[in-house]
Amino acid sequence: MDTAHYSNDISAVIEADRAHLWHHLIQHKPFETIDPRIIVEGKGIRVWDARGKEHLDAVSGGVWTVNVGYGRESIANAVRDQLIKMNYFAGSAGSIPGARFAQRLIEKMPGMSRVYYSNSGSEANEKVFKMVRQIAHRHHGGKKWKILYRERDYHGTTITALSAGGQPERNGQYGPFTPGFVEVPHCLEYRSQYPHAADYGRAAADAIEAVILREGPDTIGAICLEPVTAGGGVITPPEGYWDRVQEICRKYNILIHIDEVVCGVGRTGEWFGYQHYGIKPDFVTMAKGVASGYAAISCTVTTEAVFEMFKDDASDPMGYFRDISTFGGCTAGPAAALENMRIIEDEGLLANTTAMGARLMGNLSALMDKHRAIGQVRGKGLFCGAELVADRSTKEPIAEKLAQAVVADCMAQGVIIGVTNRSIAGFNNTLCLSPALIATPDDIDEITTAIDGALGRVFG
Numbered sequence: 055m056d057t058a059h060y061s062n063d064i065s066a067v068i069e070a071d072r073a074h075l076w077h078h079l080i081q082h083k084p085f086e087t088i089d090p091r092i093i094v095e096g097k098g099i100r101v102w103d104a105r106g107k108e109h110l111d112a113v114s115g116g117v118w119t120v121n122v123g124y125g126r127e128s129i130a131n132a133v134r135d136q137l138i139k140m141n142y143f144a145g146s147a148g149s150i151p152g153a154r155f156a157q158r159l160i161e162k163m164p165g166m167s168r169v170y171y172s173n174s175g176s177e178a179n180e181k182v183f184k185m186v187r188q189i190a191h192r193h194h195g196g197k198k199w200k201i202l203y204r205e206r207d208y209h210g211t212t213i214t215a216l217s218a219g220g221q222p223e224r225n226g227q228y229g230p231f232t233p234g235f236v237e238v239p240h241c242l243e244y245r246s247q248y249p250h251a252a253d254y255g256r257a258a259a260d261a262i263e264a265v266i267l268r269e270g271p272d273t274i275g276a277i278c279l280e281p282v283t284a285g286g287g288v289i290t291p292p293e294g295y296w297d298r299v300q301e302i303c304r305k306y307n308i309l310i311h312i313d314e315v316v317c318g319v320g321r322t323g324e325w326f327g328y329q330h331y332g333i334k335p336d337f338v339t340m341a342k343g344v345a346s347g348y349a350a351i352s353c354t355v356t357t358e359a360v361f362e363m364f365k366d367d368a369s370d371p372m373g374y375f376r377d378i379s380t381f382g383g384c385t386a387g388p389a390a391a392l393e394n395m396r397i398i399e400d401e402g403l404l405a406n407t408t409a410m411g412a413r414l415m416g417n418l419s420a421l422m423d424k425h426r427a428i429g430q431v432r433g434k435g436l437f438c439g440a441e442l443v444a445d446r447s448t449k450e451p452i453a454e455k456l457a458q459a460v461v462a463d464c465m466a467q468g469v470i471i472g473v474t475n476r477s478i479a480g481f482n483n484t485l486c487l488s489p490a491l492i493a494t495p496d497d498i499d500e501i502t503t504a505i506d507g508a509l510g511r512v513f514g
C-alpha cells in the first residue's frame with residue numbers, strides 16, 4: 055500500500071495544496087503569504103481544520119450540502135457495500151440502488167414520475183434545457199424554444215447554466231452565452247420594484263407575463279425558477295406569487311422547471327421547497343442534499359406527461375432523449391441517497407428543520423432590536439438570510455467588505471457562516487445560514503451568539 059498519501063505531516067499537505075491545487079471561487083494571491091484553508095475532519099455539525107481548530111459549520115459544507123451532517127458511517131457502509139457488489143454501469147441500463155432510490159424519491163413527489171441521474175446541479179438543469187429544446191423541435195414545430203429565468207437566481211456554472219443565470223457577477227467575463235434565455239424580474243419585496251402595488255406577489259408575477267407578451271408566448275417553452283432563491287439573497291417568495299406564476303404558465307402553455315438544487319431534500323422543512331407553495335412542476339432538479347455530499351448525484355425529475363413526449367414515436371430514431379451522463383451510472387450516488395433519505399425519515403429531520411428554522415429566525419429577528427445593520431431577515435426552515443444595510447430607512451446595502459468582516463469574525467470565533475458572494479454588484483450583503491438538519495437548540499444559539507458578537511465588533 056502506498057502510505058505516502060496517509061502521511062501525518064500536515065505541513066506537507068498544505069505545501070502540496072499551495073503548489074498544485076486550484077480552489078473554487080477564490081482569489082489565490084493571498085495564499086502566497088497565508089495558508090489555504092484545509093478541512094480535515096467532520097462529525098455531526100462540526101468540522102476541524104488542518105490546525106486542529108474546531109468549527110460549528112452553519113453552512114453545511116460551505117454551500118448548503120451536508121444536510122444530514124458529517125461522519126455518517128451508515129452512508130459510508132451503504133456506499134462501500136454497493137461499490138463492491140456493482141460500482142458502475144452506463145445509465146442506459148438500470149441498477150438496484152438507482153431503481154430503489156427513484157421509487158422512494160417519487161413517493162415524496164406526488165405528480166412527478168421519472169428520475170434521470172447525473173452528477174451536479176448544473177448538469178441536472180442542463181438536462182431540462184435540452185428536454186425543453188427537444189420538445190420544441192418535436193412538438194411545437196421549432197417554436198417554444200426560449201427559456202425564462204429570473205434575475206438573482208442561479209442555476210449552475212456551465213456556459214448554458216450561466217445563460218440562465220440572473221447574477222451578473224457570476225456571469226461577467228464568461229460570455230458569450232447560449233441564445234434563447236430570457237430574464238424576468240426578481241420577486242424580493244424588500245427591494246421592491248413595484249412600490250405602489252397593492253398585491254406585491256401578484257405584481258411580481260405579472261412582470262413575468264409582461265416579458266412573455268414582449269417575447270411572444272409561442273416562443274417560450276419553459277420557466278426555470280428557484281422556489282426560494284439561494285445565492286441571490288435567500289429570497290422567499292411574496293404571498294400569492296406562485297399561484298399567479300402558475301396561472302400565467304398554464305395560460306401560455308409554459309412548462310415549469312423548479313430548481314431544488316439547494317432547497318431539495320429537507321432544507322426548508324418539507325422534502326422540497328416547492329411543496330410549501332402548492333406548485334405543480336413539470337421538471338424538478340436537485341443535487342446538493344440528495345446524498346449530503348457523501349457521493350456525487352443529481353436528479354432531473356419529470357412528470358409522466360413530459361416523459362411521454364420522448365416515447366410517442368418509437369419509429370423516429372431521433373425521437374428519444376439522446377443524452378448521457380457517464381457518471382450518472384455510478385451506483386454510489388443512489389446508494390448514498392437511499393441511506394440519506396432513511397436518516398432524514400428515521401431521525402425526524404424535517405420536523406427538526408421546521409423547529410430549528412423557527413428558532414433561527416426568531417433569534418435573528420431578536421438581533422434586529424440590537425443591531426441596526428440588520429435590514430431584514432428571511433428564510434424557510436434551516437435556510438435563512440440576514441440582509442445587512444448601512445441605513446434602515448434608505449435600505450442602502452452595507453459595503454461588501456463589512457459583510458465579509460462579519461463572516462471573518464464568526465470564523466475567528468469558530469462558527470462558519472456564509473454571505474452572498476460575487477452575485478449582484480452592490481448587493482453581496484446577505485448573511486447566509488444553512489446548518490445541517492440535525493442542528494440542536496444549542497447549535498442554533500451558538501450561531502446567533504457568534505453573529506451578535508461579530509455585528510457588535512464590526513459595526514460598534
Ligand SMILES: Cc1ncc(COP(=O)(O)O)c(C=O)c1O
Nearest residue numbers: 174175176208209210315316341
Ligand atoms: C440553485 C442552484 N442551482 C444549481 C446549482 C449548481 O449546482 P452544482 O454546483 O452542483 O453544479 C447551484 C449551486 O450552488 C445552486 O445554488
